[in-house]
Amino acid sequence: MLERALTGSGRYWRWILFLLAIIGVGFLVYLRQFKVGLGITGMSRDVSWGLYIGQFTFLVGVAASAVMLVLPYYLHNHKVFGKITILGEFLAVASVVMCMLFIFVDMGQPMRVMNVILHPTPNSVMFWDAVVLSGYLLLNIVVGWTILGAESKGVAPQKWVKPVIILSIIWAPSIHTVTAFLYSGLPGRHFWLSAVMAARFLASAFSAGPALLIILCLILRKTTKFDAGREAIQSLGKIVTYFMITNVFLLGLEVFTAFYSNIPGHMHPFQYLFAGIEGHGKLVPLMWASGLFAVVSVIMLVIPSVRAKEGALAFASALVFLSLWIDKGFGLIVGGFVPNPFEKVTEYWPTWPEVIITLAVWAVGFLVLTVLYKVAVSVKEEVA
Amino acid sequence: MSMDRRQFIKIAGISTVLGFGGTLGLSKLKDSWASEMLQSPEALNAKHWAMVIDVKKLTSEEHYDKAISACHRAHNVPNIGNPKEEVKWLWKETYEHAFPGMEQEYMPEGIKHKPFLLLCNHCENPPCVRVCPTKATFKRESDGIVMQDMHRCIGCRFCMAACPFGARSFNWRDPRPFIKEQDENKEFPTRTKGVVEKCTFCYERLAKGEMPACVEAVKDTKALVFGDLSDPNSEVRKILSTHYSIRRKPELGTQPSVYYLIGGEENA
Ligand code: SF4
Ligand code: SF4
Numbered sequence: 317m318l319e320r321a322l323t324g325s326g327r328y329w330r331w332i333l334f335l336l337a338i339i340g341v342g343f344l345v346y347l348r349q350f351k352v353g354l355g356i357t358g359m360s361r362d363v364s365w366g367l368y369i370g371q372f373t374f375l376v377g378v379a380a381s382a383v384m385l386v387l388p389y390y391l392h393n394h395k396v397f398g399k400i401t402i403l404g405e406f407l408a409v410a411s412v413v414m415c416m417l418f419i420f421v422d423m424g425q426p427m428r429v430m431n432v433i434l435h436p437t438p439n440s441v442m443f444w445d446a447v448v449l450s451g452y453l454l455l456n457i458v459v460g461w462t463i464l465g466a467e468s469k470g471v472a473p474q475k476w477v478k479p480v481i482i483l484s485i486i487w488a489p490s491i492h493t494v495t496a497f498l499y500s501g502l503p504g505r506h507f508w509l510s511a512v513m514a515a516r517f518l519a520s521a522f523s524a525g526p527a528l529l530i531i532l533c534l535i536l537r538k539t540t541k542f543d544a545g546r547e548a549i550q551s552l553g554k555i556v557t558y559f560m561i562t563n564v565f566l567l568g569l570e571v572f573t574a575f576y577s578n579i580p581g582h583m584h585p586f587q588y589l590f591a592g593i594e595g596h597g598k599l600v601p602l603m604w605a606s607g608l609f610a611v612v613s614v615i616m617l618v619i620p621s622v623r624a625k626e627g628a629l630a631f632a633s634a635l636v637f638l639s640l641w642i643d644k645g646f647g648l649i650v651g652g653f654v655p656n657p658f659e660k661v662t663e664y665w666p667t668w669p670e671v672i673i674t675l676a677v678w679a680v681g682f683l684v685l686t687v688l689y690k691v692a693v694s695v696k697e698e699v700a
Numbered sequence: 701m702s703m704d705r706r707q708f709i710k711i712a713g714i715s716t717v718l719g720f721g722g723t724l725g726l727s728k729l730k731d732s733w734a735s736e737m738l739q740s741p742e743a744l745n746a747k748h749w750a751m752v753i754d755v756k757k758l759t760s761e762e763h764y765d766k767a768i769s770a771c772h773r774a775h776n777v778p779n780i781g782n783p784k785e786e787v788k789w790l791w792k793e794t795y796e797h798a799f800p801g802m803e804q805e806y807m808p809e810g811i812k813h814k815p816f817l818l819l820c821n822h823c824e825n826p827p828c829v830r831v832c833p834t835k836a837t838f839k840r841e842s843d844g845i846v847m848q849d850m851h852r853c854i855g856c857r858f859c860m861a862a863c864p865f866g867a868r869s870f871n872w873r874d875p876r877p878f879i880k881e882q883d884e885n886k887e888f889p890t891r892t893k894g895v896v897e898k899c900t901f902c903y904e905r906l907a908k909g910e911m912p913a914c915v916e917a918v919k920d921t922k923a924l925v926f927g928d929l930s931d932p933n934s935e936v937r938k939i940l941s942t943h944y945s946i947r948r949k950p951e952l953g954t955q956p957s958v959y960y961l962i963g964g965e966e967n968a
Contacts, residue, residue, distance in 0.1 A: 353893035354855075355872035360784035364860040364870060424855015424870065424894025431834040431854050442833035442858055503827050503952040504864025580801065657866040658797040662784065 317461075317468060320694040321687040327539070331686065335679045342676020345669045346421060354424055357670040362662035363653040365422070367646070367674050372418035374524070374645035375681075376449070376495045377517060379411035381525020382456065383488035384555050390481055396547040399696070403529060403536075403544070405460035406688035408488075412453040414681035421673055441497045448491045455484040460688070468695040492517045499652060507585035507652045510573075516566040517644075523559035524640040526552045527633035532689075534630055542693045546626070553629050557617040560636050564610055567643075585651040588661065596661040599650060602642050609639035742909030746928030748824075748844040749901050750957040751915075752936050752945065753817055757923035764792050764815060767924070770917035771819075774902070776890045778878030787869040789899040790819045790914055799948060811962055817914075817924075820867040820899040821948060821956030822846045828859035828868065837896075844929075844957060845901045855894040864952050868898045901926075929957065 324332075349356050359366045385404035388394035420426055437443045459481055466473035496514035503509070510516075530552050533544040574582040587593055589603045613635035622628045650664050666674070758764060771777070771790040778787050792815035796803040803812065826846050828837050836853035839846050860868045874893045884890075888904065891897055902912035910916065915924040927936035936959075939945075945959040 353871065353873035355785055355893075359872075361786050361860075361869055362784075362866070364857045419856075422856070424857070424896075425853065425892075428834075428852070428854045431836075431852055435834045435852070437833050437835055440831050440833040440858070442831065442856065446833075498858075499861075502831070502862050502864075503954060504949060505861065652861070657800075657864055658793060659800040660797060 317465060317691055317695065318687075320691045324690060328686075328690065332683070335683045335686070338679040339676050339683065342673050342679065345672045346676070349421070349669060349673065350426070354422075356667060358665050358667045360662055360664065362656040362660070363650060363664035365649050365653070366664055367666040367670055368418045368422035370645040370649040371674060371677070372415050372422070373495060373517075373649065374641055375411045375414045375418070376492055377521025377640075377644065378525045378528060379408045379415065379452065380488045380492040380518070380521045381529075382408035383485055384522050384526050384552075385529070386481060386488075387485050388551075390478075390485065394551065396545060396551055400529070400533065400544045400548055402460055402464055402692050403532065403689065404525075405456045406692060407525070407529060407532070407685065408456040409453060409460065409688060410681045410685035412449055412456070413684050414677055415449060416453075417677045417680060418674075421677065441494060441501065445491075445494050445498060448487065448494050452484070452487050452491050455480060455487055459484055460692075464692055464695055467699060470699060489518060492521050499648075504657060505652045506574075506579075506581040507648075510570060512566050512569055516563065516570070519559050519563035519566055520640045520644055523556050523563055523636055524644075526555045526559075527636040527640075530556070530633045531630060531637070534626065536689065536693060540693045541697050549626065549629070550624070553617065553623050553633075556633060556636055557614075557623065560610070560614055560617060563640070564614060584655050584659070588654045589647050589651045593655065593661050596654075596663050598663050598665055599647060603647050606639045606642035606647065609635040609642075613639060740908060744906045744909055744911075746843050746934075747930035748928060748957065749822065749906075750844075750927065750929040750936050750959065751819075751901075751912075752925040752927075752939050752959045752961060754923045754925070754939075754961040755811075755814055755816060756961070756963070757921045758815075758817070758918070759921070763918050763921055763923065764817065766917045767817060767914040768792070770913040771899070773883050774885055774905070774913040775888055776875075776879050776883075776885055777897075778875035779880075780875070780878050785872040787871065787875060787897065789869075789897070790817060792816060793818050799946070802946075816960060818865070818867070818948075819914075819958065820846060820863075820901075821865055821954070821958045822901055824955035824957065825953060827862040827864070827954060831858045831862040833858065840903075843906075845903050846898075847900055847903065848897055850889065850891055850895050850897065853895040855896065857896060859896055864949055864954065865956075868896050870894075870896050 357366060357368075382404035385397045385401045389397040389401050420429065423429060432443060432446055459477060462477050463473045493514045496517040499505070499508035500510055500513035530549055533549055533552075537543045571586060574586055584593065588596070589599050590607075591597065592600050613632045616622045616628060616632040616635075623632070654663070655661050768790050772779070772788075775789060777789055780786055794813055794815060795807075795811055798816040798818055822845055824844065826837075826839055829839050829846060832838070833856060834852050834854055836849045837846065837859050838849070855870070857870055860870060871891050871893045876890050879890060902910070905912060911919075912924075912926055915926045918924055925935050925939060927934040929936055931937065939961070940959060943961050944963055945961050947956045947959055950956075
């Protein structure tokens with residue numbers, strides 16, 4: 317089936333070349349990082365994780381969100397998602413690939429990556445994260461590919477796929493829960509030491525992922541003959557609405573707990589992120605932008621007549637995506653490290669090499685996504 | 701056991717994969733390897749190494765400098781000169797930063813601005829060990845020292861996020877150019893870029909029957925006392941049972957093995 321990715325319009329190829337160019341530049345910069353070390357990033361002794369791990373955290377959510385299509389379709393027989401579950405599954409594949417690459421580029425000794433497998437350490441959450449992520453990647457490739465293969469032959473998918481799909485539905489929340497546990501089980505990091513962390517992760521995932529899917533569906537409708545259908549897009553819009561509200565609510569719980577308890581350690585990260593501490597406030601404008609995007613998007617989404625307009629829905633979805641990208645892909649990680657264990661502030665800001673490598677990993681993700689979507693859409697166009 | 705370290709690690713790794721090792725087996729093997737390799741008749745032994753730091757006895761800048769430079773020279777700790785990429789095993793910090801949350805406005809000036817020597821606490825419940833995905837950070841069951849295997853560390857820095865005491869440093873680049881040649885201790889390995897490091901209670905000196913380098917450096921002050929916490933007759937136990945001592949962030953339950961005396965005088 318993969319051969320379908322090898323034929324395409326001029327625009328398709330220009331897009332592929334564009335992605336390849338970014339990947340190429342990023343690869344060169346990565347070689348430099350490989351040679352010099354992570355010192356070329358903005359990370360430091362005090363803020364020892366940054367943009368890379370933030371992207372990883374955010375994208376695990378995007379990956380997990382595939383379940384928001386698969387579950388209603390297979391468990392509740394929500395027919396309108398029939399056409400697009402494959403898009404969710406392939407988005408999950410691309411996201412997990414990005415997650416793995418972000419972990420890889422963040423490692424100080426990437427040549428030793430196999431140590432995690434050679435010395436399995438059940439007490440380390442990172443071990444379990446590796447297990448659930450690779451499992452999820454496999455599940456989505458198998459399910460997506462098999463169903464698409466059946467579709468292209470015009471036959472019903474094999475019987476064994478159904479239990480695998482059910483497994484993938486159960487599996488999806490686990491990848492984001494385990495990722496949340498990477499943070500929420502650490503002593504002394506007050507910002508992360510929160511029981512609602514996993515719940516918040518899932519809520520933000522189930523809004524950011526479907527928001528991205530809405531945008532992708534609209535792009536596909538413009539650029540190909542594939543149309544997800546108005547109803548499916550509106551259904552996705554509802555999912556984004558519910559979970560975005562849940563996400564804002566959970567964030568509110570964190571703020572209340574920190575400030576009503578008045579415990580300094582719990583308040584400091586919020587103060588740093590939203591007001592700055594002792595004149596250090598590099599993230600303040602970003603965090604307020606994230607807050608503003610969240611509020612505006614929620615208002616737009618809860619008004620049915622606004623949500624019903626596809627243009628407005630797309631705009632609100634973009635706001636949701638951006639808001640959560642800032643919150644989870646950046647603020648959450650940095651906020652966990654500032655102030656440091658000595659109640660001192662060391663600021664973090666990504667360097668250019670770091671940004672370029674990050675963009676390149678995203679480009680790899682988009683490349684995987686484009687190729688998979690190209691195959692999926694070609695199959696659907698043929699059978700249609 | 702007549703195999704080298706690499707071989708040992710390989711076999712330990714493979715046997716774990718095959719299910720022979722298990723967490724317990726591996727750490728036991730590793731301990732026996734360590735003791736066989738390093739044990740000499742004059743080695744100092746303890747079931748639980750601990751340090752007591754009597755802050756009042758460190759009366760001059762020179763004391764601090766002596767202790768810190770002895771440690772850093774003994775272990776080839778690079779002097780990077782850039783706080784963001786700093787590597788440090790032993791360093792000083794004022795009370796309010798060493799014990800955040802325990803400071804208050806009206807405390808004695810002498811203590812408020814007094815530097816405290818900080819290092820890895822060799823916690824009894826070390827979160828850094830709990831999170832490490834490769835067992836590169838592990839606690840020696842034989843004596844409680846929290847160790848670091850530089851050859852196994854993948855540089856994920858999970859342990860840095862987990863340590864609530866900021867005790868770990870990462871080699872953001874190759875540290876070797878930052879070690880002055882005349883200062884280099886040829887008997888202790890230098891690190892590569894991309895691995896995490898920290899104080900190891902001078903396990904290599906203990907094995908030769910020597911006290912930790914910092915303790916040795918300020919011996920005349922008697923400010924640093926190192927000994928076996930599990931032995932009721934040890935000096936550390938005697939001091940702790942007759943003096944009021946504090947530990948960093950006790951509320952987190954990591955059970956640090958480094959104790960601080962802030963009173964100085966006997967007040968038991
Ligand atoms: S002080 Fe930090 S590095 Fe040392 S044992 Fe405790 S948690 Fe680990
Ligand atoms: S950085 Fe090294 S020592 Fe620290 S958790 Fe990762 S592998 Fe273990």
